[in-house]
Amino acid sequence: MLAPTLAPTPASSAALPRIDGQRLWASLMSLAEIGATAKGGVCRLALSELDRQARDLFVRWAREAGCTVRVDAIGNLFARREGRDTSRLAVATGSHIDTQPTGGKFDGNYGVLAGLEVLRTLNDQRIDTEAPIEVCVWTNEEGSRFVPVMMGSGVWAGAFTLDHALSAADREGITVRQALQAIGYAGPAPAAVADGAPRFGAYFEAHIEQGPVLEASGCTIGVVTGALGQRWYDVVVSGQEAHAGPTPMDLRRDALQAATRLMQQVDAIARAEAPHARGTVGYVDVFPNSRNTIPGRVTFTVDFRHTDDDGLQRMDAALRAAITALQAEVRGIDVALQPVVYFPPAPFTPELVANVRAGAARHGLAHQDIVSGAGHDAVYVARQSPTAMIFVPCRDGISHNEIEDAQPQHLAAGCQVLLEAMLETAGRAA
Numbered sequence: 001m002l003a004p005t006l007a008p009t010p011a012s013s014a015a016l017p018r019i020d021g022q023r024l025w026a027s028l029m030s031l032a033e034i035g036a037t038a039k040g041g042v043c044r045l046a047l048s049e050l051d052r053q054a055r056d057l058f059v060r061w062a063r064e065a066g067c068t069v070r071v072d073a074i075g076n077l078f079a080r081r082e083g084r085d086t087s088r089l090a091v092a093t094g095s096h097i098d099t100q101p102t103g104g105k106f107d108g109n110y111g112v113l114a115g116l117e118v119l120r121t122l123n124d125q126r127i128d129t130e131a132p133i134e135v136c137v138w139t140n141e142e143g144s145r146f147v148p149v150m151m152g153s154g155v156w157a158g159a160f161t162l163d164h165a166l167s168a169a170d171r172e173g174i175t176v177r178q179a180l181q182a183i184g185y186a187g188p189a190p191a192a193v194a195d196g197a198p199r200f201g202a203y204f205e206a207h208i209e210q211g212p213v214l215e216a217s218g219c220t221i222g223v224v225t226g227a228l229g230q231r232w233y234d235v236v237v238s239g240q241e242a243h244a245g246p247t248p249m250d251l252r253r254d255a256l257q258a259a260t261r262l263m264q265q266v267d268a269i270a271r272a273e274a275p276h277a278r279g280t281v282g283y284v285d286v287f288p289n290s291r292n293t294i295p296g297r298v299t300f301t302v303d304f305r306h307t308d309d310d311g312l313q314r315m316d317a318a319l320r321a322a323i324t325a326l327q328a329e330v331r332g333i334d335v336a337l338q339p340v341v342y343f344p345p346a347p348f349t350p351e352l353v354a355n356v357r358a359g360a361a362r363h364g365l366a367h368q369d370i371v372s373g374a375g376h377d378a379v380y381v382a383r384q385s386p387t388a389m390i391f392v393p394c395r396d397g398i399s400h401n402e403i404e405d406a407q408p409q410h411l412a413a414g415c416q417v418l419l420e421a422m423l424e425t426a427g428r429a430a
């Protein structure tokens with residue numbers, strides 16, 4: 001890890017307010033106490049009692065910062081600091097405070113508390129903005145208790161309906177509707193833009209990278225230009241179970257041997273599109289999975305990601321061609337391909353991305369353009385409002401893990417870039 005880097009303010013930006021990195025860190029550590037695990041992580045599942053406590057703390061902090069707090073029908077929270085021009089759409093930021101069962105202190109929480117730190121800094125410096133400022137807490141981003149993931153922002157953006165989300169049930173059969181009522185966060189405000197929820201003039205989300213790129217390059221700030229598009233599939237390869245001894249090699253219909261050839265193709269297809277693509281087989285089920293039986297059926301998943309939709313389309317075509325070729329070549333094998341998820345690539349708004357880049361440059365922070373490989377609330381928000389993201393490194397690129405860690409200096413630097421991008425976009429009232 002390179003040395004921390006929040007450089008002295010250059011003369012040209014002497015009038016810019018500075019966030020308080022220690023206060024940001026203290027807020028992160030306080031929030032992380034709610035659901036803290038023995039290994040130093042956080043377990044705070046969406047809409048659980050611990051989620052309620054974390055929401056209550058955020059609401060208290062937001063009110064202490066002079067904000068009004070709006071709760072919508074899917075439990076999204078919006079802390080609002082009024083602008084001078086109330087006719088303008090809010091310049092917003094935020095993320096999520098639910099975690100994975102073995103989650104860390106920073107995923108999501110950083111984006112929310114960086115937003116809170118922006119509010120506090122504007123208050124400290126008595127800065128008024130033209131546009132209102134809002135800090136959002138999106139419900140159930142992680143999707144580990146309730147599916148679909150990125151639920152609150154997905155409802156807001158219209159990726160699926162409010163009713164679909166409210167009807168989702170956890171493993172105990174408790175629905176989102178019931179869980180929201182139980183913790184007191186089924187709000188009165190409309191949840192979807194289509195139902196009257198306001199759009200944003202701009203939305204910025206600060207987040208830990210959750211990957212190894214920034215740390216490897218020694219950069220403090222990732223200027224996120226967009227998110228990878230994704231196509232997911234289920235593949236079922238069928239052959240025939242038979243005895244491993246009596247069945248000669250040329251008379252087998254071995255589903256696993258055929259499947260592994262396709263799996264190799266998934267990797268090769270993504271490598272052929274490098275560096276813009278990813279291809280992963282993350283789940284394999286072999287039937288009957290017995291030492292001395294030739295496998296008769298293999299089910300596996302394919303996860304393709306690409307920066308642009310044409311590339312994703314090429315990967316889809318290449319996978320289908322590989323299946324056709326395999327079936328022509330290998331006797332007695334049948335392959336069924338079922339598409340299950342499609343997220344188009346989400347390019348962020350160039351003007352806002354440029355704001356982020358300029359902010360990093362202004363402070364002499366090492367930065368690079370980067371594409372988000374993971375889903376974030378910002379990806380859905382981008383369907384309705386101008387959007388950009390700011391990444392900061394996390395140690396060893398590890399996230400969704402209790403050992404997730406980030407440097408206070410990096411978190412402060414990202415928050416400073418966030419503040420300046422928001423202030424520039426909202427406009428400083430004279």
Ligand SMILES: [Zn+2]
Nearest residue numbers: 096107108141
């Ligand atoms: Zn997250």
